Amino acid sequence: MYAEYFGLQQEPFSIAPDPRFLFMSERHREALAHLLYGVRGGGGFVLLTGEIGAGKTTICRCFLEQLPEPCRVAYIFNPKLTVGDLLRSICHEFQIEVKAPGPGPATIKDHLDPLNDHLLRSHAKGLRNVLVIDEAQNLSPHVLEQLRLLTNLETNEHKLLQIILIGQPELRGLVARPELEQLAQRIVARYHLDALTPAETRQYIQHRLDVAGLKGPLPFSDAAIQRVHALTAGVPRRINLLCDRALLGTYATGQARVERATVDKAAQEVFDTPTKGPTETGPSPLRERALYLGLGAAAGAVLVAGAAWAWWQGQQPVAAPATPVASLAPESSAAAAQTPANAPAAEPPAPPPPKASPTPEAPAATPGLPPASALIASADAAWAELSTLWGTPLSGAAPCDQAPRQGVQCYRTQRMTLHGLRQLDRPAVLALQLPDRSRGRVLLTAMSADAAWLQAGGQRWQLPLTQLADAWDGSYETLWRLPPGLRARVADARQTAAATWVGERIAALQAKGTVPSSAAQLTARVQAFQRSQGIDAEGVAGPITLMQLNLASGVDEPRLSAPRS
Structure with a gap:
């Protein structure tokens, strides 16, 4: 308005x-450093607390994006659970199959045994397992004690499960209770996120x-x-x-x-704050x-x-x-x-970047998950359908080898989160496992605060994010547009002919009058941009940094904005 x-x-x-609006203050960066340090510490609990609205979710999103590569994450955001519910959620997040030996429901032991086996196998492969529980102030002391027992799963040298508790200030008082003294002694890092x-x-x-x-x-x-x-x-x-x-x-x-x-x-x-003084x-x-x-x-x-x-x-x-x-x-x-009339004149701004192209009209979405028959079976077919959204159709074998010649590049990861989907904000290929155990791929084409829209073969489905999280295995494949003039894969745009373009875009975003004139200046600007986006500030202009730069500066790419009702 x-x-x-x-x-x-x-x-x-x-x-x-x-x-695009992510702001990392010094204390936000310190909180993120505590989380990363705690994970690298090799076991026990990490505690992050802060007032409502202080930025805990921002820190958590950045943390999940910067986890070391050999990490598997289970994320629980509804901790008002019994011990049985909690164990079921953990096993589900780690994709651990639980079988009840008898006719009744699975017991706590029926969950603990396969969880322990999973953690041992992961450790043997050099993988770390991290459990993140948001809104942890809602956990009961009984459930917290069960979490402490989970940290007893260990080898002679290492704990097998790292647990991160994120919550409001009352979480600090909860873990300080006498009956949770053993848990408090296992906290390897803690940080309280103060306000600005x-x-x-x-x-x-x-x-x-x-x-x-x-x-x-x-x-x-x-x-x-x-x-x-x-x-x-x-x-x-x-x-x-x-x-x-x-x-x-x-x-x-x-x-x-x-x-x-x-x-x-x-x-x-x-x-509802009363004002003072006559007006x-x-x-x-x-x-x-x-x-x-x-x-x-x-x-x-x-x-x-x-x-x-x-x-x-x-x-x-x-x-x-x-x-x-x-x-x-x-x-x-x-x-x-224009700027209000009595504001001082500013220097003429750089020409605005192109805006993202509007998404074409699509057929109405069907509620719920797609049926098994509608899933895309072939990875190449999924890339081909995704590429049409970028206006650069990729067909046949090895589509990602073709992509740079058409001005786009593929990006893949096996550990994406719902937070990451929002942060990268672009259509993508997701792998699903349906309740009947059938597997296949779909396109994620839109997201709202609590729902997702999927697409396959011209059909569309709308479902709650909780239902998507249950079926999605964390794999993520997407495209991003290369800087102008590049037609080869990019690992670090600073080392390419696009270095000037990167400097110009970042200078415009940071409202700096001059474009960096040296490699050192460009690296410093890239690091500043990365910090503003919650990216690990290594100074390398790689795919994630360039995707966020495209997003922040309005490069013409499809986005995940929810369809209008």
């Missing part, structure tokens, strides 16, 4: 986990606005930012809610930037502006502004802005996307 008014390409403070400092709050706001396309000065006064930190206590999710509403209120009243009074009013709306009354700035916006193609802008004013009327009336009303009236539909 307000993005064009502030010269933005999109709204910057959505609470959806968009990887006032300086980091400013950096966070600046970062999200920059990613959203801000070219001019920060549209928040110093007093407004200080008030944002005071009202949110530096919690990122609360910052998003408050700043989004404050920008809307600023747009609704025709002001050029967010002031402290606007933040107070926004807080009253989203946090001066005056004429409705949007009603006056509507006189200028009511002509020709700008009529649509009146409806949008009216909606914003309807929201803002729920607050106390505000004074008209100091900027003359006439100066805020756009002269054409294009003018609405």
Whole structure:
């Protein structure tokens, strides 16, 4: 609603986990380092706690993407379970078959024995097994004690299972209870994720606005930012809610930037926080502006502004802005996307990157998993169907060898997560095992907060993410578009003719005026970009980094946005 008014390409403070807006503060990086250290420690428990909205999910997503290669992960995000439920979930996540020897349901021992065998076989192959439990503050002491017993599964030298507990601050008090003393002694690393400092709050706001396309000065006064930190206590999710509403209120009243009074009013709306001090009354700035916006193609802008004013009327009336009303009236539909009139002029920006092509209309989706007969049996056939979404059909044998000649490259992994699907945000081939044990491939073409859309042979299915997680084995195959001019596989774009392109894209995203002129400068810029995306900051511009660069800079690739209802 307000993005064009502030010269933005999109709204910057959505609470959806968009990887383009990922901000890693120093304490976020420290938390991630503790998790990675704990995993490399070879057993026991790792504890990560933090307030609601502090960024624990962000850390977990980054952690899962940076696990060492020989790791298998079981991820449990609904820990309100009995001991039996927990063991069933763990065996299911590790794809361990459990058989009950008698006519009744499988017992705890029926789960523990094959789990132990699985861990021993994995250890013999040099593989590590990691169990991640989110929202772990909901675990009962009885279930936590069973988890401690799982860490007794060991060889003479190594624990066979690493357990990571992620939860809210009360998790620290839970594991400190006297009856869980043995568990507490097995915690090899722990970290409490504090909220952002006032300086980091400013950096966070600046970062999200920059990613959203801000070219001019920060549209928040110093007093407004200080008030944002005071009202949110530096919690990122609360910052998003408050700043989004404050920008809307600023747009609704025709002001050029967010002031402290606007933040107070926004807080009253989203946090039920009372405002202090009288507010001066005056004429409705949007009603006056509507006189200028009511002509020709700008009529649509009146409806949008009216909606914003309807929201803002729920607050106390505000004074008209100091900027003359006439100066805020756009002269054409294009003018609405410019920086507010009283903002200082910025240097001319680089030409915007191309936007992703819209996904063509598709047939209606059928609820539930696809039948076995609809699954794609051949890997080559799956690549061929996936490649049509990129407009570069790959057919026949060895499709990934053909791909670079058509400007795309294949990417494969066997340990993708639901978080990873969201972060890479691109259609992909997933391998499924259906309840009848039949196996095959489908295309993931869209995702929402709680559902996925699958495709195979022109047919489509919609199902909850929980159902997808049950059937999906973690394999993931996708394509990504190569930098312009490259027609060979890329392992590190810094070593190719695309190095300049990479530098230009990152410079534009980081709002830096100059393109790096040396290899060292380019590596430093790549590392800064990787840190902003939660990628291991090695400075190598490999496939994951280039995929995220394509995503952040708007390279024309298909995405996973959910179909419109």
